[in-house]
Amino acid sequence: MTQIVLAPLLLGGARPWAAAILSLLTGIGILAICLTAHPVKPRRYLGRIWLVVAVLAGWAVLQSLPIWPIQDAPFNAPHIALYPDAWIAMSGNLIWLAGAITLASMIAQSRPDRFTHDLAKIIIASYTVQVFLAVLAATLGLETTFWFTKQAHFGDWTGSFANRNAFGSFMGIGILACLYLYAQNRDGNKAKRLDQSGGLLALAIIFAASLIQSHSRSGIILGVIGVLLFVTCNTPAKNRAKRLLWAGLFGGMAMLVIGLADPDLANRFSELARFDLIQRDDAWQTAIHAIADRPITGFGSDSIALVMGHFATPELNTNAHWFSSHNLLLDGVMMFGIPVVIAVLVAGVFALKCILNSAINPSDRALTVALTGFVLLGGLVGWVMSLPALILPIAVLWVGVFEAGLARRGEGLEHVDHRAQSPLPDQTIWR
Numbered sequence: 485m486t487q488i489v490l491a492p493l494l495l496g497g498a499r500p501w502a503a504a505i506l507s508l509l510t511g512i513g514i515l516a517i518c519l520t521a522h523p524v525k526p527r528r529y530l531g532r533i534w535l536v537v538a539v540l541a542g543w544a545v546l547q548s549l550p551i552w553p554i555q556d557a558p559f560n561a562p563h564i565a566l567y568p569d570a571w572i573a574m575s576g577n578l579i580w581l582a583g584a585i586t587l588a589s590m591i592a593q594s595r596p597d598r599f600t601h602d603l604a605k606i607i608i609a610s611y612t613v614q615v616f617l618a619v620l621a622a623t624l625g626l627e628t629t630f631w632f633t634k635q636a637h638f639g640d641w642t643g644s645f646a647n648r649n650a651f652g653s654f655m656g657i658g659i660l661a662c663l664y665l666y667a668q669n670r671d672g673n674k675a676k677r678l679d680q681s682g683g684l685l686a687l688a689i690i691f692a693a694s695l696i697q698s699h700s701r702s703g704i705i706l707g708v709i710g711v712l713l714f715v716t717c718n719t720p721a722k723n724r725a726k727r728l729l730w731a732g733l734f735g736g737m738a739m740l741v742i743g744l745a746d747p748d749l750a751n752r753f754s755e756l757a758r759f760d761l762i763q764r765d766d767a768w769q770t771a772i773h774a775i776a777d778r779p780i781t782g783f784g785s786d787s788i789a790l791v792m793g794h795f796a797t798p799e800l801n802t803n804a805h806w807f808s809s810h811n812l813l814l815d816g817v818m819m820f821g822i823p824v825v826i827a828v829l830v831a832g833v834f835a836l837k838c839i840l841n842s843a844i845n846p847s848d849r850a851l852t853v854a855l856t857g858f859v860l861l862g863g864l865v866g867w868v869m870s871l872p873a874l875i876l877p878i879a880v881l882w883v884g885v886f887e888a889g890l891a892r893r894g895e896g897l898e899h900v901d902h903r904a905q906s907p908l909p910d911q912t913i914w915r
Contacts, residue, residue: 536831
């Protein structure tokens, strides 16, 4: 939970020293659990996650070894990787993520019915800190992300992030966390339910307003789609079409009013009608050209910037630092090749199926679907989903839902604190 608060303050944890801090906290947590009087037993699915990490890291190492025939341009070397040592940093990030998931699983086993709720609350607290920083910067007229001065978009809210799309996506996850906690109150009396849990909806509105102030088109679209998915999946099947229709109409009217009230934001969305998509289509085309050159082996870790510069289309602005193609799927294929990426996607689909099958609570299932849609769509239009500050809350929420489902189905009960199994209707709501 400390990492959930700390990661966004470290510019999303994207820098090596920031990732080192997060990794150190994860190691301390795992060690502390292992030293307790009643250590928990690692789940079998954790072995599969570590296997995926081993496959990616092992392939990255293999790419860097001088065992290949001499490669063609843009370099002449007996290895595939453009940067033979880049696999170290990549492997470290993967190990941190798998370690964080392992730590979350171990903690969730002792309090399965409370873990997801506690996570949602700490996520909301962390995101509230980011809203405070954004409001402070806007009020004082600070042209800064609290770490360094931005070069553009001074009027956009970014909190401690250096990217408005990252901040916008961040707020979208916060909205889902608020809706998830609100859905836990299943009181039939709507007035009483609103009186008890209305503060969560107020926080969701604050996050939505902050999302709009970020002027992040992708963040706003992801937020709307995430809310629609959550509302639809959290509704009984017979009422889903009606609920989706009303939610869509309300969302459309809200977007229209916001567009009229904020001409700058409306102009940004109007630019999406352009055929060139403002450089992103050229970046995607460049990535496809690079993939066609090496569809099987890829170019190795941390190679995207050099690859994009080498295969750049005539219309691509090569003065920009293209460290990503603005599409995580294309980024992965450029680095690792098509077969490895397909294998990872298959593993991800299998994991999602297991989580959905385990989720008995409708709100748990709705949260899983909404976060999955958030990640998939976000990864297709940008790179910010690769930031630890966004990966961490999503991954541990998935773990919390899965562990709660295992406990409810009676699996692994020997490792569960049975006091945590009792209903907690009043303790899961912020009054």
